[in-house]
Amino acid sequence: MTSTTPHPAAPRTVPITVHPVAGPGAEDVLVATSGPHEGSVWTGTEDGAVVRMSPDGRTSTRVAETGGRPLGIEELPDGRLLVCDAHRGLLAVDPDGGAVEVLVAEVDGRAMRFCNNAAVASDGGVWFSDSSREHSIEDWKADLVQLGRTGRLLHRAADGTVTTHLDGLAFANGVALAADESWVVVAETSARTLVRLWLTGERAGSRELMSDDLPGYPDNIARGSDGLVWVSIASPRDPLVERLQRGPRVLQRAALGLPEALQPAPKRTVRVQAYDDAGRVVHDLSADGTRFHMVTGVREHEGKVWLGSLHEAAVAVLEP
Template structure:
């Protein structure tokens, strides 16, 4: 049963010295970290007042940072969309970026998207697809290639293994209750998938939440909280019909989509689901000035939104979630 929609109430907006804060994560001190298009990792402190907020560059990578994951020691895992999983020390100054892996199952990585780390040091991360690069992400959404992957990097390993294949634009990832499973966003299928880590179904996957009201992007889970899902755009019924067509038709449509100028929808949305896949909050705003919400995190009783499209972050009211 879906929770009724409520208004996504914006409180303030903070322009950043960089474009496209695609993922946002909050540290234990309430500071927010994000990566922008030129490769810098920014840390924002003082969200309550944009006029006095402090933005510091805590690192830089050569590629395009997407998904981020804070580790218990303060280091940051960074998904480089151009083909690597990285580890960065935000307190270490320049030159403190280490490559964890650039390959999976004997082939180079491409389009790394999001990442989580388990307490034993195992890292799971997604590759959105193996056909289209980040700049052509729309092509994969239209073509519906189903080449996304969930990968596992064991502690100390240099190459990742494929644990789940055939995903429709694999994107955000979050840990489930007691680390018994992972939740993976399949943007192109408008669904969340559950991948079991323990128990009799370990290694198996199943639908967790289907027929979402929009395209799920990055996921965020705070301790003892629900899984927050950023909705990068609302459902597009003609796209649902196109996905039922044959591969040749979808390929032609993808080529046409890549030639057309893209402008995101004016509807912004996020939702939260519990460990049973029930929607416990659904917030939307039509004619939003902040578009293409690709990430959401919760800190200090507020929701912080990130966007691949916008030059800053938005701070919104957080609802009471049971």
């Protein structure tokens, strides 16, 4: 794996606008780029709903129920929404009638524990992450603290065939494709890295670090309309968490057994970064975390940067 360029010393602070959503925990965010809902903003909430928001973010409507916990959301070539459901797996959702089709529920005969984020290729193939073989979304802190390396980067071909391409990832999370689909990149939340897998050319099949030593824990990622890979930073680097990661399992379990208020927790911050294809930081943005925090979804669209959050009943917008 290759090393990367240094990160900026400090992000640039920009204004933030918060838009309430009809449901708690709007984890990811998607801006539709085609079809009858072009310009609409989509998210999924903790209570299992898929929600459509108006382009200005002022109104929201629940349009489907997955029966699980929707996380990453993308557009499929047939006009449906691709939803990574942490409980049910990879789903296709009709944005009008709300019908839900399960595309992938298990891999190699075993149910996925934590389907998280995805990117859709031009041929209809889907690259997606399964964050952990051991922990569900309800136990995400355990996977982070124990530095579990059971995450995977998977691919579902248009014919339904599912293949594991990267294994042993430390909390596999956000996924994005190169503009020419020559590589795919996946975020490792626990390790604070972006891992790139080359798909074409002389390096096809090899992996490298697109960026390492991120300033915090990356969550969902997405290629923006500006051609950059945008990365949500859910919380800044936590020295306590990293000491626990290096410590014995008994100490990790003891920390996780503490009352919730005493456990390591995300800080009230708002931060996103954007990378070019060489792994260089082009944008590093922050905002006031008083009314919105723990950014887990990011989508740049025509100059606006939309944000989702695992904990907020809202999405937010940055206008750099």
